[in-house]
Amino acid sequence: MDGVMMEEEDDCPDLVPIETQSGRPAEQIPVTIITGYLGAGKTTLLNYILTEQHNKRIAVILNEFGEGSALEKSLAVSQAGELYEEWLELRNGCLCCSVKDNGLKAIENLMEKKGKFDYILLETTGLADPGAVASMFWVDAELGSDIYLDGKKFQLTEEKADGLVNEAARQIAVADLTIINKTDLVKEEELNQVRDTVRSINGLVKILETQRSRVDLSEVLDLHSFDINTHFPLFQDLLWEKMFCNKEGQPMTVIRLKGIVSFAGKAHQVMLQGVHELYELNETPQLWEENPRINRLVFIGRNLDKDILCEQFTSKVVLDTEKNS
Numbered sequence: 001m002d003g004v005m006m007e008e009e010d011d012c013p014d015l016v017p018i019e020t021q022s023g024r025p026a027e028q029i030p031v032t033i034i035t036g037y038l039g040a041g042k043t044t045l046l047n048y049i050l051t052e053q054h055n056k057r058i059a060v061i062l063n064e065f066g067e068g069s070a071l072e073k074s075l076a077v078s079q080a081g082e083l084y085e086e087w088l089e090l091r092n093g094c095l096c097c098s099v100k101d102n103g104l105k106a107i108e109n110l111m112e113k114k115g116k117f118d119y120i121l122l123e124t125t126g127l128a129d130p131g132a133v134a135s136m137f138w139v140d141a142e143l144g145s146d147i148y149l150d151g152k153k154f155q156l157t158e159e160k161a162d163g164l165v166n167e168a169a170r171q172i173a174v175a176d177l178t179i180i181n182k183t184d185l186v187k188e189e190e191l192n193q194v195r196d197t198v199r200s201i202n203g204l205v206k207i208l209e210t211q212r213s214r215v216d217l218s219e220v221l222d223l224h225s226f227d228i229n230t231h232f233p234l235f236q237d238l239l240w241e242k243m244f245c246n247k248e249g250q251p252m253t254v255i256r257l258k259g260i261v262s263f264a265g266k267a268h269q270v271m272l273q274g275v276h277e278l279y280e281l282n283e284t285p286q287l288w289e290e291n292p293r294i295n296r297l298v299f300i301g302r303n304l305d306k307d308i309l310c311e312q313f314t315s316k317v318v319l320d321t322e323k324n325s
């Protein structure tokens with residue numbers, strides 16, 4: 001491996017030197033973390049994404065537990081379906097340890113050398129703690145979508161004894177999208193059970209079912225579009241950017257935010273909680289049933305103007321179809 005640099009224990013994974021375009025600032029790009037049990041079909045998914053036509057420039061970082069001392073991990077860069085292979089040197093093959101603190105730097109280096117990517121897909125081992133992996137991206141506001149790729153039913157239900165179920169549950173809990181793969185190997189009722197289990201762990205996660213990880217790419221690559229900021233651009237602008245002013249021109253400040261919101265196609269009521277700049281959505285056990293679907297939000301803060309907030313919420317968050325009804 002000519003040119004690969006082995007650095008000290010905690011140094012950033014470094015790439016084989018190639019022609020650099022120095023001075024190019026690293027721009028933010030979405031990172032999708034793909035976790036899943038051993039053999040669930042993560043690499044199959046990556047290969048599928050890389051070879052499909054999508055007109056996106058995608059960097060893939062494979063970070064599997066290799067046999068022996070497999071420190072060199074393959075890095076494939078796809079452009080228009082063509083694969084280019086380079087080598088990314090990771091410390092020890094374990095994502096939590098090797099990439100955790102330096103992952104962003106490694107990606108910045110990569111972009112400095114190869115130009116901007118549209119996407120980074122990061123495959124982690126099924127044993128990785130998704131929280132640790134994801135937290136390195138969450139530092140960076142724009143980054144961080146998760147896919148959790150499931151294998152078969154037994155991975156969730158029959159592995160309880162050795163605790164792996166906890167990893168699976170945690171992966172699902174933080175996922176934006178769960179792919180239940182290998183549906184060709186299970187019966188309909190088993191598939192239903194897996195779906196129910198996933199749903200019980202994460203009421204909001206989007207679930208796709210696949211064979212050979214063949215997904216509709218728009219559902220995977222545009223995953224960031226499901227995140228809370230896209231559901232509620234109002235809150236990003238209001239809480240983070242402090243973009244809204246009251247009628248006197250004073251900027252609104254929110255200290256506390258609570259609400260019940262209705263998602264199209266969701267049977268359960270969803271609770272919105274915000275404290276200062278942080279906010280989250282959680283599905284509640286409460287069904288809408290025959291109750292009229294409403295969105296009710298309570299804001300506590302300074303310089304708040306109900307009319308302006310209402311208008312913003314309606315124009316930016318509420319679906320067109322619902323506005324009229």
Ligand SMILES: Nc1nc2c(ncn2[C@@H]2O[C@H](COP(=O)(O)OP(=O)(O)OP(=O)(O)O)[C@@H](O)[C@H]2O)c(=O)[nH]1
Pocket residue numbers: 036037038039040041042043044045064125126181182183184185210211212213
């Ligand atoms: N029957 C069946 N086999 C599949 C399917 N998807 C993937 N496989 C096979 O499952 C095996 C493992 O797939 P990989 O994509 O390597 O799984 P992985 O999650 O990357 O595996 P690790 O990185 O080792 O954890 C391969 O032999 C795939 O061909 C599927 O939908 N059905």
Ligand SMILES: [Zn+2]
Pocket residue numbers: 042043044064123
């Ligand atoms: Zn793999």
